[in-house]
Amino acid sequence: MPQLNPSPWFAILLFSWAVFLIILPTKVMAHTFNNDPNQQAAMKPKLDPWNWPWH
Known part of the structure; x- marks a missing residue:
């Protein structure tokens, strides 16, 4: 099983x-x-205050 051999993958990870x-x-x-x-x-x-009537 090649995926269990850590030699190439560990170097790539590092x-x-x-x-x-x-x-x-x-x-x-x-x-x-x-x-x-x-x-x-x-x-x-x-900043200018608003002088609008509220009605």
């Missing part, structure tokens, strides 16, 4: 987890966004 835990997080964290969300959040909207 290498795939090494990719997931070492290489991919560094690539994801190095991603930069085109639009900086802090610039838009710094502007405060002008």
Whole structure:
């Protein structure tokens, strides 16, 4: 039964987890966004009170 032989599958498991835990997080964290969300959040909207009659 070849599925019980752990020699090729254990190496594949270790290498795939090494990719997931070492290489991919560094690539994801190095991603930069085109639009900086802090610039838009710094502007405060002008709040006008409503003068509508309630009838």
